[in-house]
Amino acid sequence: MKNKVPEYRKIYGYSQDKLAEKLGVSRQTIISIEKGKYNPSLPLAMIMAKVFETNVESIFFLEEEDYR
Amino acid sequence: MKNKVPEYRKIYGYSQDKLAEKLGVSRQTIISIEKGKYNPSLPLAMIMAKVFETNVESIFFLEEEDYR
DNA sequence: CTTTATTGTAAAGGAAGCTTGACGTAAAAT
DNA sequence: ATTTTACGTCAAGCTTCCTTTACAATAAAG
Numbered sequence: 001m002k003n004k005v006p007e008y009r010k011i012y013g014y015s016q017d018k019l020a021e022k023l024g025v026s027r028q029t030i031i032s033i034e035k036g037k038y039n040p041s042l043p044l045a046m047i048m049a050k051v052f053e054t055n056v057e058s059i060f061f062l063e064e065e066d067y068r
Numbered sequence: 069m070k071n072k073v074p075e076y077r078k079i080y081g082y083s084q085d086k087l088a089e090k091l092g093v094s095r096q097t098i099i100s101i102e103k104g105k106y107n108p109s110l111p112l113a114m115i116m117a118k119v120f121e122t123n124v125e126s127i128f129f130l131e132e133e134d135y136r
Numbered sequence: 137c138t139t140t141a142t143t144g145t146a147a148a149g150g151a152a153g154c155t156t157g158a159c160g161t162a163a164a165a166t
Numbered sequence: 167a168t169t170t171t172a173c174g175t176c177a178a179g180c181t182t183c184c185t186t187t188a189c190a191a192t193a194a195a196g
């Protein structure tokens with residue numbers, strides 16, 4: 001699954017640290033999500049969408065590998 | 069987190085079993101999500117939205133408890 | 137040059153998502 | 167009356183998400 005978290009984060013001028021704080025998660029979580037190490041939980045993805053004033057599908061993108 | 073999975077599922081005339089098959093997960097997973105036992109993963113939520121021809125935010129709804 | 141800010145890696149452990157299998161109940165179909 | 171369909175519970179076990187802690191690299195700022 002690809003994502004545009006870094007792009008949205010930069011638009012809002014947030015560091016990974018600040019975004020983590022805003023979302024109530026650790027900085028590691030942000031790094032891992034941005035790097036594609038794993039996907040955020042659904043609530044975290046939805047809170048992100050809210051913070052970035054958009055919807056989940058504008059930030060996260062399904063790929064082949066996501067279908068089983 | 070609340071959801072309208074049962075509503076969408078019935079609109080499409082799917083049993084839990086058939087929906088599970090369409091999504092590539094077990095029936096238990098559908099039951100647990102519908103009953104609010106736990107949240108789907110982000111990719112599963114997005115695949116659901118696709119199957120139901122809508123977006124994630126129309127099926128799943130953040131609540132107070134989702135913010136930490 | 138030293139400090140500070142930002143991004144990154146690694147690893148261990150806890151919490152949440154998902155699977156499989158077995159079993160129970162109720163309603164509809166034959 | 168028996169079978170089938172649909173929904174549900176419980177439990178064990180694996181995988182994925184997320185946390186914390188510690189350490190490293192780079193670049194910009196003082």
